[in-house]
Amino acid sequence: MDYFLELFFGGLTRGSIYALIALGYTMVYGIIELINFAHGEIYMIGAFSALIAASVLTMLGLNQIAILVIASVVAVIYSSAYGFTVEKIAYKPLRHAPRLSPLISAIGMSIFLQNYVLLAQTSDFLPFPALIPEFAFMEPYSHIISSAEVVILMTTAFVMVLLTLLIKFTKIGKAMRATAQDRDMAMLVGVNVNRVISVTFIIGSSLAAIGGVLIASHIGMINFYIGFIAGIKAFTAAVLGGIGSIPGAVLGAFVLGWTESFATGYVSSDYEDVFAFTLLVFILIFRPAGILGRSTTQKV
Amino acid sequence: MITFSEIKKSLAVSLWFVFLTFPIMVIRVNTIENLIVWRWKNMAFIGIGSFFLSFVWRYFLKRKDAGRKTDESGEAEKPSLAGRIMEEPKIYRPMLTAIAVFALVFPFIFSSYQVNIMTTALMYVMLGLGLNIVVGLAGLLDLGYVAFYAVGAYSYALLNYHFHLGFWTLLPVSAMLAATFGVLLGFPVLRLRGDYLAIVTLGFGEIIRLILENYNEFSFGPSGIANIPRPGFFGIKFSLEGAITYVYFLMIGMTLFTIFVVNRLQNSRIGRAWIALREDEIACQAMGIDKTKTKLTAFALGATWAGMAGAIFAAKTTFVNPASFTFLESAMILSIVVLGGMGSILGVILGAMLLILLPEYLRAFSDYRMLLFGAIMVVMMVFRPQGLVSNVRRTYQFKQDFQD
Numbered sequence: 001m002d003y004f005l006e007l008f009f010g011g012l013t014r015g016s017i018y019a020l021i022a023l024g025y026t027m028v029y030g031i032i033e034l035i036n037f038a039h040g041e042i043y044m045i046g047a048f049s050a051l052i053a054a055s056v057l058t059m060l061g062l063n064q065i066a067i068l069v070i071a072s073v074v075a076v077i078y079s080s081a082y083g084f085t086v087e088k089i090a091y092k093p094l095r096h097a098p099r100l101s102p103l104i105s106a107i108g109m110s111i112f113l114q115n116y117v118l119l120a121q122t123s124d125f126l127p128f129p130a131l132i133p134e135f136a137f138m139e140p141y142s143h144i145i146s147s148a149e150v151v152i153l154m155t156t157a158f159v160m161v162l163l164t165l166l167i168k169f170t171k172i173g174k175a176m177r178a179t180a181q182d183r184d185m186a187m188l189v190g191v192n193v194n195r196v197i198s199v200t201f202i203i204g205s206s207l208a209a210i211g212g213v214l215i216a217s218h219i220g221m222i223n224f225y226i227g228f229i230a231g232i233k234a235f236t237a238a239v240l241g242g243i244g245s246i247p248g249a250v251l252g253a254f255v256l257g258w259t260e261s262f263a264t265g266y267v268s269s270d271y272e273d274v275f276a277f278t279l280l281v282f283i284l285i286f287r288p289a290g291i292l293g294r295s296t297t298q299k300v
Numbered sequence: 301m302i303t304f305s306e307i308k309k310s311l312a313v314s315l316w317f318v319f320l321t322f323p324i325m326v327i328r329v330n331t332i333e334n335l336i337v338w339r340w341k342n343m344a345f346i347g348i349g350s351f352f353l354s355f356v357w358r359y360f361l362k363r364k365d366a367g368r369k370t371d372e373s374g375e376a377e378k379p380s381l382a383g384r385i386m387e388e389p390k391i392y393r394p395m396l397t398a399i400a401v402f403a404l405v406f407p408f409i410f411s412s413y414q415v416n417i418m419t420t421a422l423m424y425v426m427l428g429l430g431l432n433i434v435v436g437l438a439g440l441l442d443l444g445y446v447a448f449y450a451v452g453a454y455s456y457a458l459l460n461y462h463f464h465l466g467f468w469t470l471l472p473v474s475a476m477l478a479a480t481f482g483v484l485l486g487f488p489v490l491r492l493r494g495d496y497l498a499i500v501t502l503g504f505g506e507i508i509r510l511i512l513e514n515y516n517e518f519s520f521g522p523s524g525i526a527n528i529p530r531p532g533f534f535g536i537k538f539s540l541e542g543a544i545t546y547v548y549f550l551m552i553g554m555t556l557f558t559i560f561v562v563n564r565l566q567n568s569r570i571g572r573a574w575i576a577l578r579e580d581e582i583a584c585q586a587m588g589i590d591k592t593k594t595k596l597t598a599f600a601l602g603a604t605w606a607g608m609a610g611a612i613f614a615a616k617t618t619f620v621n622p623a624s625f626t627f628l629e630s631a632m633i634l635s636i637v638v639l640g641g642m643g644s645i646l647g648v649i650l651g652a653m654l655l656i657l658l659p660e661y662l663r664a665f666s667d668y669r670m671l672l673f674g675a676i677m678v679v680m681m682v683f684r685p686q687g688l689v690s691n692v693r694r695t696y697q698f699k700q701d702f703q704d
């Protein structure tokens with residue numbers, strides 16, 4: 001039973017990280033119908049910025065909580081800056097191009113950013129400092145769930161609530177929903193669509209950065225390639241739940257997290273990624289609209 | 301021309317990029333020895349570079365906008381340079397002869413190292429033309445193309461290992477197996493919309509690679525299969541250099557065969573169906589084209605070429621392992637097609653030659669190869685989505701003279 005619970009919480013933690021990244025995918029897709037391939041790289045850049053900030057601060061001798069907070073803030077700022085810039089360079093000039101063009105541009109951006117970090121930093125795995133402290137009161141349960149996992153779950157829940165509030169009750173949230181429904185119509189009623197798209201990229205990137213800091217400090221290692229697999233898995237999660245739908249992305253991420261956790265725990269850990277991809281293929285074949293998505297018929 | 305406000309804009313861009321690249325470009329941490337290296341020089345490079353690049357970027361954007369306006373005003377578009385060359389026999393005949401002579405004498409003037417590189421480039425021409433069927437003609441973005449390449453390479457390697465069959469027997473078998481995989485993958489996923497298809501094919505490519513890496517009893521795992529025989533030629537034994545030359549000519553033959561087939565396909569009934577399907581799926585179905593069947597043929601034919609290239613790759617290097625079949629390989633083939641021009645045969649050949657030969661000869665820049673590929677994909681999409689050599693569509697002109 002303990003093993004089951006351990007896998008359960010492991011899957012939940014994985015799921016919440018995937019959820020944080022998947023939200024970026026799903027929000028961008030909801031608004032401009034583009035698979036932002038470079039999103040995984042934004043997450044990786046978030047983790048790298050946090051690592052760099054944390055190392056510099058450690059040398060300055062700050063205490064752990066301050067480092068955690070400042071590193072996270074740096075990660076969020078840099079990830080959103082990168083997300084914003086990527087949109088301006090690679091997607092904005094292609095707003096009216098055929099669908100394939102921005103997708104290829106996004107893949108190019110992803111390869112570019114990966115190699116940019118590879119060349120400017122290193123190709124080795126860098127040890128990431130464990131920024132999340134160990135809580136004493138978690139000691140009795142440590143064989144089931146670690147303190148880091150608790151922090152990840154709580155942060156994710158908090159961020160989700162914040163995001164829901166933002167989208168439901170603020171003016172920019174309303175503008176985002178309007179743009180997602182019908183971009184031209186939103187433009188007609190005076191929504192600044194370019195600004196909405198930028199804000200969407202910024203929010204998505206900040207969420208990915210938070211995910212990046214949390215997972216990097218939990219696993220303890222990063223390199224330039226972490227964004228690629230994480231990005232694809234998060235995309236799987238977004239599709240699983242129904243792309244474009246925010247609760248769907250979260251649900252899909254948890255389903256994916258549990259699938260991976262149980263499959264590696266009970267079947268074989270060699271094929272961890274194969275399970276995720278197989279799940280993706282099957283979902284797309286049998287339920288292309290996802291769990292919560294509704295299928296739309298294309299009108300001429 | 302350059303006004304003050306433009307300079308101000310570029311300064312802002314430059315400052316923004318300095319800020320953006322600051323932690324990654326300037327600071328390098330060594331977490332083991334707790335050292336920080338500050339590389340201020342990079343900051344200056346970025347600042348100056350982005351300042352000038354932003355001028356270039358805006359200039360080209362403006363030019364593109366102007367180009368779009370002339371398109372809209374309905375002025376006749378003048379044929380591209382490549383199009384004019386292709387239409388003028390006085391120019392293209394001597395050019396083709398020169399290229400043919402060069403290709404024939406190439407292995408006898410240059411060292412076997414150069415010949416090897418050229419063979420690789422030709423292999424990528426073949427792969428590019430194969431992917432061109434799928435991406436360029438049928439408009440299906442396939443990000444897992446390398447999976448079929450891997451299937452081809454491994455089927456030659458494994459069937460040879462277990463049954464000792466020769467290269468010429470196994471070449472069509474590899475092609476067929478790859479095509480089968482293409483159909484197997486294509487059948488369920490071709491109903492999907494373009495961007496979903498991209499992700500599923502990407503996932504498929506990764507699945508194939510991970511299986512090859514982990515299923516040791518079947519594929520010998522990450523260590524791969526060594527000592528694969530080179531292709532035979534009526535039982536004659538070659539020296540190492542002779543074998544390299546032989547593979548080179550084999551590749552020349554295969555490339556010509558590929559060009560011939562793709563060219564014929566392009567103007568055939570099925571080829572026109574692909575192009576039509578790419579342009580408008582719904583109108584195409586209304587015209588009575590079987591969507592699934594047409595897409596499947598594209599997928600299967602694309603995979604066939606990857607399979608053949610895979611078998612030749614295995615025979616050429618005499619060694620295969622899963623590390624040769626990563627996503628980056630798919631991305632490279634895709635950038636060949638994108639750079640050259642989707643749907644254009646000449647473009648793909650040019651793209652493959654540029655992207656494979658340039659990094660080989662500019663060794664100093666070979667680290668920047670993938671960075672360049674990524675940048676090329678973005679820049680091409682933004683400024684020249686039709687590629688270096690745009691695809692010349694078959695046009696029919698109505699001649700007024702007949703009325704007199």
